[in-house]
Amino acid sequence: MTDKDRQDKQGQTEDGIWLHCSNSAVRRASRHLGQLYEDAMGDIDLKGTQFSLMSQIARSNEPTLKNLAEAMVMDLSALGHTLKPLIRDGLVQLVPDAQDRRAKRVRLTDMGAATQRDLTARWQIAQDRFDKAFGKEKSEELRRTLAFISSNEFAEAFNRND
């Protein structure tokens, strides 16, 4: 049986690129988790990404766009675009920094903070399900691992050519 023939009845190969490419593997998992978390959180008006972003804003002390982009490991302009619907809907606002007039600080509006608080309970349900399905210890370890992969330290190791 050749590799190409080793396929299930749907014509899929059992051995996908995601078992060889870490980048593909992570993206694929993020699509699945996005799905699972949104379903588990039920009928809410926010996307998972938006809730994550608002949660990080809530945890921060009025970060500038730059700060927040770095924390989220997100392109600055991508962050700006992603915030637009939240600003439009009155959940987030940008306030110019007093010291540096180039910078804008991100804050939740009262409504945004209330929304974030309310949804946290729903998010916790999803997260609890993940922990139960995956194992609480392993779950924490996985998040630490992924945080490491997302770090500058890892980027330096990755780009170091020795």
Place this chain on the structure above:
Amino acid sequence: MTDKDRQDKQGQTEDGIWLHCSNSAVRRASRHLGQLYEDAMGDIDLKGTQFSLMSQIARSNEPTLKNLAEAMVMDLSALGHTLKPLIRDGLVQLVPDAQDRRAKRVRLTDMGAATQRDLTARWQIAQDRFDKAFGKEKSEELRRTLAFISSNEFAEAFNRND
């Protein structure tokens, strides 16, 4: 020192949502890896996602769109959208299935197959860097872990309420 005060000089909190939310953690890592892999692969005309997709097509035996979407854990319509630029650029083509006239099978064109082969060497460089930075064993284990998280088996465990 309160949590809110425990911030580095950029105003970021040390303790981000990604340490608590597995969904956020995976998305964040996928942004970073997308970055690192694309940089490591150098100046190519394809996005990482497009290369992954073409690699999976190359590994499959002319899957239908449905098959491919399931393998990639991707929404069917999202897959259709993602393939459009590749079809437009003559790297991929869709051929109607002979038996089921609803279904279309995905295949690489000759140019697409050649492109995919050529870029594989570059991708391997990026993957080797990942393995070196993260550890070859741990790297394989991580991919298996992520494949599990991406599986229907995991979805069932996640959605099981007992």
Place this chain on the structure above:
DNA sequence: CATATATAGTGGCATATACCAGTAAATTCC
């Protein structure tokens, strides 16, 4: 066989995310 239902794909719309070019403000360097 005719109708009801299920499946595969498409198109529209919205968000997610990145790169690049441009603007404005701050900082560095004669």
Place this chain on the structure above:
DNA sequence: GGAATTTACTGGTATATGCCACTATATATG
């Protein structure tokens, strides 16, 4: 202190990804 450079953000463009509504085809059911 004024020019050169760096930094923070914005807007445009392109891909990534998902949901919904719709069409066409296949399958199941009476």
